Every structure is written in C-alpha cells, then in structure tokens.
Amino acid sequence: MCDQTFLAITFGPCDNCTQNKPLMNIYLKNEPINYCSLCVELMACQALAKGETINTLKAESESLKAKLEEERAKLHDVELHQVAEKMEALGQFVMKTRRTLKGHGNKVLCMDWCRDKRRIVSSSQDGKVIVWDAYTTNKEHAVTMPCTWVMACAYAPSGCAVACGGLDNKCSVYPLSLDKNENLSSKKKSVAMHTNYLSSCSFTNSDMQILTSSGDGTCALWDVESGQLLQSFHGHSADVLTLDLAPSETGNTFVSGGCDKKANVWDMRSGQNVQSFETHESDINSVKYYPSGDAFASGSDDATCRLFDLRADREVAIYSKESIIFGASSVDFSLSGRLLFAGHNDYTINVWDVLKGTRVAILFGHENRVSTVRVSPDGTAFCSGSWDNTLRIWA
C-alpha cells in the first residue's frame, strides 16, 4: 500500500567541514555518515591520483592496445594456410557414432577421459557424475552431487579419483574404489572454494594438485590433500569459463578463456598473466592447447574457432563459415594437431583441417546442443556430450 520512500533532507553541521549545509545521509562501511554534498564529491575524488580519471585510463589503455597490435602486425608476414598449401590434403573423412552412452537424466555438461583410454567420467545438470567404461558402455560408478549443474569434471591422472563441481562453488574430489557397494559420497573431499560457480577443473600432472576456473573471474591452483590455495590468478574482468593446461613437456603454463572475450596465458608458479588475446567477438567457451604446446585454439559464442600462436603472439587462423551461426561450446585437437573438433550449439560437430583452415566434415547425431568434445588420450576416438542427455563415441 504505502510503498513510497521519502528522502528526508536534514540540515545541520557537516561531519567533515562542520559548516551548516543540507546534508547527504550516506553509509560508509555500514556506518551512517552525514556529509554535505561538497565533501561527498571531494571524498570520491580522493581515490583518483592527480589528473587520473576513468577517461584518461581508458585512453591510455586504447593507445597501448593499438601499440600492441602494431608490434604484432609487424611479424605477421604470412598466413598459416599459405605455409600449409604444400601439405597433402586430408583424405575422405568417415567417422560414425560407435557407442552411445545413455543414463544421464538431464543435460550432459562435461566429460573427461581417463588415461587408460577406456574410462570416461561425465557430469550432468541433474547433479549426477557417472564413470563409464567406453568399450562396453557399462556404468562403473555413479555419484550424486548435492548441487545441480555440475559444469566441470575431470579424471585424475592415476585413474583413481575424479573431481567435479558446479553451482556449489566448490570442486570436490571423490576417490574411486573397486568395491561397488561403497558409498562414494562418504569419501568426498572438498578442495576448492570459489565465490561463484565452478566452470572448469583439471588435475595437473599429479593427483595432488587441481586447477580451477570460476564465474567469480579468477582461476586458482589448489593442493588436494590439504585443500590449501597455492596460487590464484586474477586478470579476467568477467566469468572465466574454461581452462587448459599446457602439455607437460612444455612447462608450467595454462590458458583460460572467459566472458570478457579474452584468452589469457598464465605462468603457474608466479601467478602472472604472460600473454593475452582479445580477438573474439563474444564469450570464449572453450580453450585447448595445441599438442606441441606452441599454440592454442578457442571456441566462442561468436560461432568461430581461432588458433593463436604463442610464439608469434597473435591469432593465426580463424575457422568459420557463413553457414555456421551457432556458437562453439567445446573444441579439441586430434593427436597430431592436424584436426580440430568443435561442438556447436546447432547440435553438430565440425571437423577442421587446422593448417589449411578448411572444414573436412560435419558430424550429425546429437539431438540437442553439443556441450563438450574430447579426444581420447591415444587419439583413436573422441567423445561428445550433449544436452540430449547422451554421450557419443566417434571413431
């Protein structure tokens, strides 16, 4: 009924300058303060250094970006597909669904292969995390998480544990036991704590450390045993949606992509952002290192996938077509890096020749958007998960 608020204007001595003026009743750190409007303005300006305003910062930022582009352009002397012209074209591509894994009650959001090349862990919107044997399609373990939208799951390098998380803002590790009757939920270990949803997680080379990315804009490295935060990575200005670790031979870096359209490369030991790429026109949903470690690919809501060369420090290829208008949700490379598989929101998977920049195949089969695509560790097959509640193995 009475839902009008009235601003009562008080008049009296200002807390700051003590002059009698109309006062603004504001709260600073939950303490009520009565300053006159002049003092409020002065206070707001104190945080700015001399001559520094949002506009000057923006202008400087723009000029630095232009300079960076200039430096990068100097080295852009040839296109990747030009160098690849002399290479043999790929033969006719025949890939079919070999297995369909049914069992999730809702959208499949993420999956990961075990290093034994046959087991798969997948997570879904309904809160279930299932471990499958891809050869036989049997379900080996199933865990119910206390939250829905389990957006991230990962297999430990040893094959003895899985990590998963989502809307619970945490990443939890479940050790897998051979005993079918054992309740896996009782052994759960909470490792990571973020202040927003967990978008992606990955074990480093051992079972002992996990790297996570979150909707709170940060990535973090955690020790599994103690749950301690070892390093945190700040630099994104919006949700971080994806991350990928560099292949072990090339060192301690990882790449992350987010809703700020940026893909950042980080040094894991120092926490520093070493390189940053901002050429996508929309959220970056997936990033994946090239098998050699010198480049990475990204898939984005702008319906393109792009290849970024780390040593040349620039984007070297765009994989797009007029006919592809739906965003790419997930990308992965084949073992040699010659093929790029991209799962899209139009239910298809596009297969690209990475070097020549041409599409070699479109794979149909899913009945809803493809949310995740991963090539098996030995490269013999790849698995795709979709919002149609199934996973498909293609070979």
Add this chain to the structure above:
Amino acid sequence: MARDMSDKDILKMELEQLQKEVKNTREPVSKTAKEICEWVEAQAAEDPLIKGVPEDKNPFKEKGGCIIT
C-alpha cells in the same frame, strides 16, 4: 573478484597488463607457422584419426569384440 572491482580498478588492471605485454618478445609468423606444420607432419603418421585404424584393431569399431585390458 572481478565482479566486486570498480570500473576504474578493472581498467587499471588491464592497463598494467598491457604495459607488460608490449614488452614480450615475438617471432615472425613465417617461422612459427612452418614449425607447426613440420611438427604436425611428423606426428600425423601416428594419428589414428587421420591414418585410420584397421577394423580388427580398433576397440570401438567392433561392438562386443576384442576388449583390450
């Protein structure tokens, strides 16, 4: 964290990052692209998705067939 930062702080963070990046060393694309192509050629021979796998050896192609343990 990024959500709690004011626009000014975000801009400052980006600015510092850009200042660092301008100093990075870079190599020409002609060199790096060639190296990527060479690397792929070397590996492509072993890539099962490119060279294909004979039906009897591939654990996925034969349903219920040989299970490699």
